[in-house]
Amino acid sequence: MRHPYFQDPGGVVALAHRGFALDGRENSLTAFGAAVDLGFRYVETDAHATADGVAVALHDETLDRTTDGEGMVSELPWSLVRRARIGGVDPVPMLVDVLGTWPDLRVNVDVKSEHAVGPVAEAVERTASHDRVCVASFSAARRRATVARLSRPVATSAATGEVARFLLAHRAHATRLAAQALREVDALQVPVAQGRLRVVDAGTVAAAHAAGRAVHVWTVNDPDEMHRLLDLGVDGLVTDRADLLRDVLRARGTWS
CATH class of the missing domain: 3.20.20.190 (Phosphatidylinositol (PI) phosphodiesterase)
Structure with a gap:
């Protein structure tokens, strides 16, 4: 549950x-x-x-x-x-x-x-x-x-080491190991990228969802980026610009 x-x-x-x-x-x-x-x-x-x-x-x-x-x-x-x-x-x-x-x-x-x-x-x-x-x-x-x-x-939410293990397993197409990396947590809360490493894309979102885990992305302050990430299917966004995120979600009909 x-x-x-x-x-x-x-x-x-x-x-x-x-x-x-x-x-x-x-x-x-x-x-x-x-x-x-x-x-x-x-x-x-x-x-x-x-x-x-x-x-x-x-x-x-x-x-x-x-x-x-x-x-x-x-x-x-x-x-x-x-x-x-x-x-x-x-x-x-x-x-x-x-x-x-x-x-x-x-x-x-x-x-x-x-x-x-x-x-x-x-x-x-x-x-x-x-x-x-x-x-x-x-x-x-x-x-x-x-x-x-x-x-x-x-x-x-997953810690840094757990996120790293999840990403490595996902990129190696080791679905079971990717899910196992997140076995202790409910959510993957991550930045879009860490240095040159892309953390959030369609594949990582799908892999986290396949493991039954939510994906929350931080810290997103640009409305176009908010829309892009929501289109990828992320479950949540962390923002300094609560006013802009509210407007984005209203425009998408998902503001509660």
Whole structure:
């Protein structure tokens, strides 16, 4: 049975990347709220954890780039991280607030460090959001460790090594090995290309679907590219331009 995370009536998983923030205030409650106000059912976020074990929605391991604060998040207590302001305006949100503020919102959580594993799992448990969370990570070990701490299943996405094994097997026409590479996950969340390597094409989409896995592509901000990928049959798109993706899906009659 397919995980409830994927059961969206629109048929296309439209993911607002770090919310919707053209002013740079990514991963803020304001950005997530803006995506919700546009009608998005899905958002993507990143997770680190403070020194005292609070999971926060933040992409970087430091506060320096996106906030008026400084320092490694993992070395700072929540009492200091909470004072930092994204773009000088918005506080860094706890993951429990992202999950708890919008009880119907589906959240793709990229676990960014080993230190964040336990706190991310605790945030999912505290909000009982298992049915609407997808746990992702570039590291399969981090994803597995997070999922192992949960009382109920969540949706999962392939890590870098699993994606590489899938692509190698697919290109070798080893259908069984390609499917086996994705046996632990529900989705393949990948860029269109990695360097010179084309990751998403008609063949890889078909192979993932043959294995029963969804294909989500990041980070797509051009409407023509959105149309092209949707024509290939991808199941979802991750974008910084939630407004443009909404318009594309409306034009195609697939906006829920």
